[in-house]
Amino acid sequence: MLAVSGTPGTGKTTVCDVLEALGWKVLSLEDLASEHGCLEEVDANDGAAPIDIHRLAEAWEAPKNGRHVVDGHLAHFLDVDGVVLLRCPPTSLRERLQQRGYSEAKIRANVEWEMTSGHWAELLEFEIDLPIIEFNTASMSIEALAEAIVAWCNDGLPSVELIHQASEAIDWLGESLN
Numbered sequence: 001m002l003a004v005s006g007t008p009g010t011g012k013t014t015v016c017d018v019l020e021a022l023g024w025k026v027l028s029l030e031d032l033a034s035e036h037g038c039l040e041e042v043d044a045n046d047g048a049a050p051i052d053i054h055r056l057a058e059a060w061e062a063p064k065n066g067r068h069v070v071d072g073h074l075a076h077f078l079d080v081d082g083v084v085l086l087r088c089p090p091t092s093l094r095e096r097l098q099q100r101g102y103s104e105a106k107i108r109a110n111v112e113w114e115m116t117s118g119h120w121a122e123l124l125e126f127e128i129d130l131p132i133i134e135f136n137t138a139s140m141s142i143e144a145l146a147e148a149i150v151a152w153c154n155d156g157l158p159s160v161e162l163i164h165q166a167s168e169a170i171d172w173l174g175e176s177l178n
Contacts, residue, residue: 001062002153003075006086007114009096011137011145015086016071018146025063029072032060046106053077067153076123082131082157083123084149087170090115092138115173120166131159136170 004012004019016026029051033039038056042049053074062068062079069084076083088096090111097107113119123132133152135145152158159165 001080002069002149003078003080003083004069004071004086005073005076005083005119006137007088007093007110007119008073009093009100009110010086010088010114011142012071012073012086014142015084015137015145015149016069018142019069019149022146022150023067025066025068027068027070029070029075029078032056032070032072032078036060046103046109073119076119076128076130077126080130082133082153082159083128084152085119085123085132085134086137086145087134087172088114088137090172117166117169117171120169123162124166127162129162131157132162132165133157133159134165134169 004016006012016024020026030039030049033051033053033056036056036059038052038059040050040052051072051074054077057077057079060078070078070080076085093114094107094111097110102110122128133149135148137145140148
């Protein structure tokens with residue numbers, strides 16, 4: 001059971017579609033939240049329906065058999081065996097979110113989240129000490145990304161300590177300063 005997490009627009013659903021074609025069962029975080037009564041009303045400001053992820057984490061039980069992925073930017077809070085964290089350069093992310101028709105405020109919020117490694121901050125804050133693998137989705141094809149995820153699983157989800165991984169994570173701010 002893997003969480004495929006990352007800022008909106010980094011490629012979670014796209015890679016999950018490829019994994020599904022390879023025989024994985026894909027679970028939508030939003031669908032799980034709806035099924036368990038953890039999906040709130042759509043916020044008029046950003047057009048998104050907030051998920052009570054902590055309540056969902058308590059209510060949801062992961063399937064025991066087969067290979068599954070949960071597709072969603074909060075999926076790393078669920079009971080999973082590993083986390084695939086998808087990242088995307090902020091300029092590319094901005095373009096992807098503009099193509100989706102996001103408002104400028106929503107684009108800015110998501111680009112800032114990505115730029116400041118918001119997911120790593122969450123992983124550290126909530127001490128989510130699971131095997132984690134991070135990918136820059138702009139640096140490889142979606143097929144190569146899916147193959148790398150499958151290979152990581154086949155290798156037993158190798159990972160290092162959370163704090164070490166976070167210190168070695170993609171650093172968009174550092175790259176922009178060079």
